[in-house]
Amino acid sequence: MKIQIIKIKTGKQSPTIEEIENDLESMQKIVGGYIECVNIPDTQIDLWINEEGKINEMEQNMLLLNNDKPYDIICGDVFFASHDSHGNTTGLNEDHIEKIQQRLRVGLSKETGETILALVMD
Numbered sequence: 001m002k003i004q005i006i007k008i009k010t011g012k013q014s015p016t017i018e019e020i021e022n023d024l025e026s027m028q029k030i031v032g033g034y035i036e037c038v039n040i041p042d043t044q045i046d047l048w049i050n051e052e053g054k055i056n057e058m059e060q061n062m063l064l065l066n067n068d069k070p071y072d073i074i075c076g077d078v079f080f081a082s083h084d085s086h087g088n089t090t091g092l093n094e095d096h097i098e099k100i101q102q103r104l105r106v107g108l109s110k111e112t113g114e115t116i117l118a119l120v121m122d
Helices: 024-031 094-103
Strands: 002-008 016-021 035-039 045-050 060-066 069-075 078-083 104-108 115-120
Touching: 016 024, 024 035, 024 045, 024 078, 045 069, 045 094, 060 104, 078 094, 094 104
Parallel strands: 060 115
Antiparallel strands: 002 016, 002 078, 035 045, 045 078, 060 069, 104 115
């Protein structure tokens, strides 16, 4: 079964809406390795990342913000999906997509001095 996601590739400022198979292999292919789920507080939206992105020195992709201050950096390609009341991964609907768009900002990487996407987590 296919699900709708938002994918953000490193080096790209434009997220894309795509459909993928709802299976581990497809998710791992997007992030380039082992997956880790980061829940967006107070939503049914999840950010799926490469759990070894920093260890493997993947390219910086996104800052995570709390109180408008960066507290973490995500490295490697990522995608957003949703989950149901049982924790099963599901596709994004229009409301989820709008909430993601409202939380995305453009930040500045301290390490590279380049612009980078930032995600408001609070």
